[in-house]
Amino acid sequence: MLVRRGGYHEAVRASRTEPTDLGPDELWVVGTVDGYEPPSVHVSYGIERYFVPQGKGRPPLPGPIEVEAAVGANHRLYLRRLLVDGRPYP
Numbered sequence: 001m002l003v004r005r006g007g008y009h010e011a012v013r014a015s016r017t018e019p020t021d022l023g024p025d026e027l028w029v030v031g032t033v034d035g036y037e038p039p040s041v042h043v044s045y046g047i048e049r050y051f052v053p054q055g056k057g058r059p060p061l062p063g064p065i066e067v068e069a070a071v072g073a074n075h076r077l078y079l080r081r082l083l084v085d086g087r088p089y090p
Contacts, residue, residue, distance in 0.1 A: 001013040001014075001015070001019055001022070001026055001027065001028055001029070002026065002027040002028075002029055003023070003025055003026050003027075004025035004026075008066075009027060011043065014031075014033070014041050014043060027071055028075050029045060029071055029075050029076065029077050030045075030074070030075045030076050031043040031044055031045045031046075032044050032046075045069075045076075045077045046076060046077060047067060047069055047077050047078070047079040050067075050079065050082050052090050056090050057089065057090030058090070063084050063085030063086075064084075064085060064086070065082065065083070065084055066082075066083040066086075067079055067080075067081070067082055067083070068080045068081045068082075068083065
């Protein structure tokens with residue numbers, strides 16, 4: 001589950017079943033558990049890789065990397081765009 005914190009959403013809880021107690025700023029998204037090392041769980045959401053068409057980009061410059069994602073009706077995340085240092089990439 002993701003919860004809004006400022007201008008972002010942050011993962012705060014994981015569950016094996018669909019949550020029934022979502023608050024107004026919470027989103028349920030589907031992910032896959034990739035690892036577990038108490039007290040942390042590593043979850044992949046399917047947006048961890050970003051492919052740039054050949055000849056359309058260069059390696060990103062150092063800076064904070066952010067993503068803008070949408071949540072589909074199936075509760076999966078879809079990458080809309082990648083931002084490096086606050087600017088769209090590529």
